[in-house]
Amino acid sequence: MTYETVVGLEVHVELATKTKLFCECRTDFGAEPNANTCPICLAHPGTLPRLNEEAVALAIKAALSLGCEITRETKFDRKHYFYPDLPKAYQMSQFDRPIGQNGFVEIEVDGEKKRIRIERLHLEEDAGKLVHTPAGTLVDFNRGGVPLIEIVSAPDLRSGKEARAYLEKLRAILAYAGVSDVRMEEGSLRCDANVSVRPLGETRFGTKTEIKNMNSLSSVEKAIEYEAARQVEVLAQGGTIRQETRRFDEARRVTVAMRAKETAADYRYFPDPDMVPFTIPEAWIDEIRASIPELPDERRGRYIEQWGLSPYDAGVLTLEKDVSDFFEATVAAGGDVKTIANWMMVEVLGYLNKHQKTIRDVPMTPAHLAQLVRLIEDGTISGRIAKTVFQEMIESGADPKSIVEAKGLLQIQDVSLLEEVVSRVVEAHPQSVADYLAGKERALGHLVGQVMKETKGKANPKLVNDLLQKALEAKRADHAGP
Amino acid sequence: MIAVTEDMVREIAQAAAITLTPEETAHMLRDMQEIVQFVERLKAVDTEGVQPTIHPVALVLAMRDDVPAQGHPREALLALAPDAEGGYFRVPSVLGE
């Protein structure tokens, strides 16, 4: 029997505010344990929450960027559970009136476009961090009370690959909108997946499991693929799927059962009596809508329309805001757009990918990349030398001109000097010459290679090509002569 | 109408991490039955065409600006806890998740 995978994602994103959701503590990442705490976020009796307006504004901005409707009259609800990371023994969240509802994200997988519905987007506070030691559990409340939005997709995803594409797109939209720095490795974007399988053609959903602890885009994809295969295997052997929470084991690439899933009723949601409901004025929504900058889909469209990039290239270059901003700054610094796009896609992204770095981690500037492209365009260096210069440039941050000068990499443009090398090569390779004259065009490539080798890659390849052809045709004339 | 039972009281107490004596359970049962009866009486009111209320008092929520305040001395906050170590609060071990 053929099965179909059904996935819905719950994504938590930390909002880029300076202070927490209900108190004036800072939200900085990496502070000393409990340095950013106060009686409010530590739940001392008698304290009351005071809502951060910026957090609400960013949540609205995120919701609008994802095409959500805004719930005009909204409120906070208490979600109860007992765990030491939650000092109040409840989390301030939103139950039946989430700030945003009915949005969507467009994804494209293997050339096929698909719209993934977003059911809801709500505001809530983050919990603290636990450190388990033999001498007890240690608690750091720096993250406790930091504003989060939770974005819940409809079960519209059909594979790990689609889930990854959705997450990449969601991350891009939120980064462009400026609501969060969305860094999975620092925990400012976290993702849980609800996974089930069903026979192809079946319209009812199978029993789902919830997968936690996925720390990267690729682990989300792998965990979902593994979990779907596990469920199919269980069903194929006549078993049933248990509704439970499972943890992804990154090292072993498997999911492991954690606990039976609590039902929603266990959380005993009720409206928070410390906060009054609030109305979001239409004018505020309009103001926020007007402040939303260009989002990834628009930017991608602009690259295709304005710069003639292919849809694929435009997609790759807009997937990460930092990369896209770098690309635009390079173009602004001067140079052929398509050449720059090509360098971004092949060399820059290739390097970042290989070294697991982000564009912010490297010292290279857009002005340097633009300069490198111009050095190739004006014939100062060959494309091959440019790759050597690029390696050094992206690692050291030095400007390409100084690298070229310091290493003596200037391209040889001197015709008389190259003519000398060409005639030497022609003399040294009679077989290739004979092959060429016998009509084997490929022999020319071999001879060009020899000249490049003699000049340590510094010869202008086009010039070498021309000179070689001239020399060879002269030979032909000799042979044909009287 | 929902019939409140002793089992239901015990389940709710458990969810709230409260231990009840048999006397307290009986007392809670009586209270909760009365609350449900009261809600039943409210249900009789005709609310046709009335907008649902999400809060009984018409207050405007005051929000605050996103400006950090001078931090609270961490040592003083930690000192109020039963146990702390190295800047962390310490609680009894939470066994594997």
Ligand SMILES: [Zn+2]
């Ligand atoms: Zn605080």
